[in-house]
Amino acid sequence: MSKTARRSLDQPEGLRNYPNHPIHQESGIPEFDVFIAGSGPIGATFARLLVKQGYKTLTIIKVVMAEVGDQDTRVPAAHKKNEIEYQKDIDRFVKVIQGALSKVSVPPSSTIQPTLDPSSWKPSDPSKMSILNARNPRQSPHNNLDDEQVTRGVGGMSTHWTCAVPHFLKGLERPVILPFSEADDDAEWQTLYKAAAVLIGRNTDQFDESIRHNLVLDTLQKAYGDRDVQPLPLACHRVAPGSPYVMWHSAENVFGDIFTNAAETNGYFKLLTNLLCSRLAYEGTDPVKIVGAEVRDLLEEKLGSSLVPEGDEQKKYYIKAKIYVIAAGAVCTPQLLANSGFGAGRNQANPIIPALSTHITEQPMAFCQVVLKQDLVDSAGDLSGKPAWWQAAVNRHREKNPLDPMPIPFYDPDPQVTIPATLERPWHTQIHRDAFSYGDVGPRVDGRLVVDLRWFCMQDGVPENRILFESDIHDAYSMPQPTFEYTPTKKWADEAHKMMKDMTDVADKLGGYLPGSSPQFMLPGLALHLGGTVRLGREFATSVANFNSQAWKFNNLYVGGNGVIPEPFGANPTLTSIALAIRAAFDIHTQLRKSGGPTPPNPLAILTRTPESWVEWANPKNRNYPDHYNLRKLHKSV
Structure with missing residues (x-):
């Protein structure tokens, strides 16, 4: 097809003329049930529960997951600190953490180097700076989250996190899911926290x-x-x-045996690495239907354009599913949604998600x-x-x-x-x-x-504290550059x-x-516990999704991760994020069973508790999964 016949790459909605990703042909599945972006503990929670639990009425649940990074541990998503050398000298693991993290937004600094060889290149305008590797000319130093960083790789930050999993404090940190009954809300959190604790160990x-x-x-x-x-x-x-x-423990423990026994547990699961989900194609505005996840094969790009004769478009594909879950981290999740045209752009008029990456929270x-x-x-x-x-x-x-x-x-x-x-x-x-x-x-x-x-x-989520995503400045992955105002x-x-x-x-x-x-x-940002970027709530104007984690006005879009937490919090958020993902996975299970397909959330609907049957595997009387002590044998030979 000629370039003139292609739709503009700047057009966010609708399917462009990219081919389907080869996973469709390889698997023989024209449309997956669920597509997940992100392979950390939250993405793993969605995948494990949906594949393990199934629709309760069907025999095969088809889930595909995209991870922008590679598998850099022998076992997918394993914690790197389990290596004996680091447990003998914990300080050596500091360098591993530093190597896994990438800064998000670096403010301008002087490009003048007085001792530089006079013949070396320098900008003709000394006020201009390089924009390589998160250097951001629009980032003000006074309100940046200087050390906000991301990890790209199978397992995400769980491959090097501290593994602290406290409960949130009721009345301050812990969100209220069921506002009409304190007893029901307490019972819901007891159910979710118990299941999350079993899942992560x-x-x-x-x-x-x-x-x-x-x-x-x-x-x-x-x-x-x-x-x-x-x-x-x-x-x-x-x-x-x-x-x-x-x-x-890490996302490895949440995935469990899904990589080897998915078919034996009523499902299909495939994790695709080095695959960036760059944006979502959609139809309509109210309701909005996601019709495809645009993905870029980074290995094809690495091989060079000589092997891709049709140019940049041929490095991009679509993955099609009934429901899409974005759990790519508190920065990369809103970045993907912003790149899809949904909101958080500088001076963007009439965004589909007006609260996207506003009301952000952080931890001094x-x-x-x-x-x-x-x-x-x-x-x-x-x-x-x-x-x-x-x-x-x-x-x-x-x-x-x-x-x-x-x-x-x-x-x-x-x-x-x-x-x-x-x-x-x-x-x-x-x-x-x-x-x-x-x-x-x-x-x-x-x-x-x-x-x-x-x-x-802690920090209250106020609308002035936000992330803007720049359309004319891009990060190392050609995604909109985040700019913090905090x-x-x-x-x-x-x-x-x-x-x-x-x-x-x-x-x-x-x-x-x-x-x-x-x-x-x-x-600021060093705690790496950014929250509120895709916050849950009860109002469209001030939140991204309801307390089932389904985005307002979307019939088939869900969000997950620390960014969904709307309240100020000081404790480590992973256990709470897993708990909320367990609840969201049940809602996805319910939506997939609807005869007419998924529908958007109703802001007037009264939410109900997650049924105990959804987390029956967490009951001590039925503890056959997950078995963290026998998850895998220790590695003794190659």
């Missing part, structure tokens, strides 16, 4: 036999008897009783590291009254390492402690020793002595000040500050 006891964990826990429980100091809930399990090694974060007090470390070696496992660990260490002056074994598990948020102290706390993109200890001090303190505050409200700026004082008070109970890691506020 939530535990609170895997560090019980850690000397440092108990030192920190006991010290803070004695100091703050009224604050419910407790073990930090984590998605992990110890590989064997008494082992120093932990299996950290305070951080410090302390070196444990002399008396705390010495008390670890006083074995009187200590449990048998403690005594055995210290005696074994002293016998094998007589030159070590410290009683704590080399591979004693890290502390993992939290003081939950309250309405009086509305911030989430993590007192532990873990790897982030910052805070490594290196050779300066023995890592057994160091404890990290991370305090996470300023903490006075209320939460004041709370962040109080939070810092609280952190320093807790730190004082444990030890002295590690040089270079004194109390400090981290760069």
Whole structure:
């Protein structure tokens, strides 16, 4: 077909003249039941439940998933921290995290380099800057989320996350799904949180036999008897009783055996890697029907245009499905929707989704590291009254390492402690020793002595805090460049000040500050817990989707991920995002069973509870899935 006969690439609606993706021919499926963009824990939740549960009336559920990145772990979506080398030296994992993250928006900076060779190229206009790799000439430095970053790859950020899975605080963080009955809403969250905990493998006891964990826990429980100091809930399990090694959970655990046993569980599933879902083709405006997911094969682009004689269009395909789920992260999900023409463009008139990427929330974060007090470390070696496992660990260490002056074994598990948020102290706390993109200890001090303190505050979602997506500036994947407009409200700026004082008070109970890691506020965005970008709600004007995660005015579009959370939150959001995805998956299951096909959400409809039958697999009496302890054998040969 000639270029003049093709529809404009700038036209967002309708099917262009791209071929169907080869997966249609390979599978023999002309239209999938569900298309999912994103392979993190949330996309995995949708895929696992829909394939596993089925329509209840049909035998094959056909799900296809697109991931822009590649599979860079031996097992799809596995946590990279499970490698023994990183568990022996947690600080080395910092570099892995840094390598997995890409900054989202870098503000302008001077292009003048006075010591540059005079013959080297420089812009004729010194005010202009390069726009490569997230450099954004429209990003104001004063209201940027400087360290907001994304991970592209199978499993997403779950391949390097901290695995903290606390519940949200009722009355502040936790959204209200069923507003007409507090009892029903509590019961709904109990159902969803229980199922989410089983799905991701939530535990609170895997560090019980850690000397440092108990030192920190006991010290803070004695100091703050009224604050419910407790073990930090984590998605992990110890590989064997008494082992120093932990299996950290990730999207791998949510996927379970879906890659090998999809057909045996009443479904079809295929994950396509190096495939960017760039936009959605649609028909109509109210209601809107998605008629295809436009995808770009990045490997074809990598091979070069000589193998693609028809030009750029031939690198693009359509995947067709009955329902489309966008769970590509809190930045990339609205970016995809913006690129489809639905909203969030600069000066865009009459957007289909006016609340897209408005009311964003973030977490001001305070951080410090302390070196444990002399008396705390010495008390670890006083074995009187200590449990048998403690005594055995210290005696074994002293016998094998007589030159070590410290009683704590080399591979004693890290502390993992939290003081939950309250309405009086509305911030989430993590007192532990873990790897982030910052805070490594290196050779300066023995890592057994160091404890990290991370305090996470909240931020109300206000319309002024938003992301704009630039139509004339593009990121490395030729998608609209995000520009942040974010300023903490006075209320939460004041709370962040109080939070810092609280952190320093807790730190004082444990030890002295590690040089270079004194109390400090981290760069905005560094928590990587951006929320509100595709927020759920009850009004079209101020939210993107209803509390079934179905986009307003769309009959077959759903959103998922941390971006759907509408409330301010300080706690790690993944467990809550999985819970909301479990509810959304049931609604998709219901929509697929409609004889006339999916229909848009009704803002006047009274939502109901997720039936227990949808999460029957989470019942302790029926715990045949997921089995996190026997998910896969340890790798011993190639």
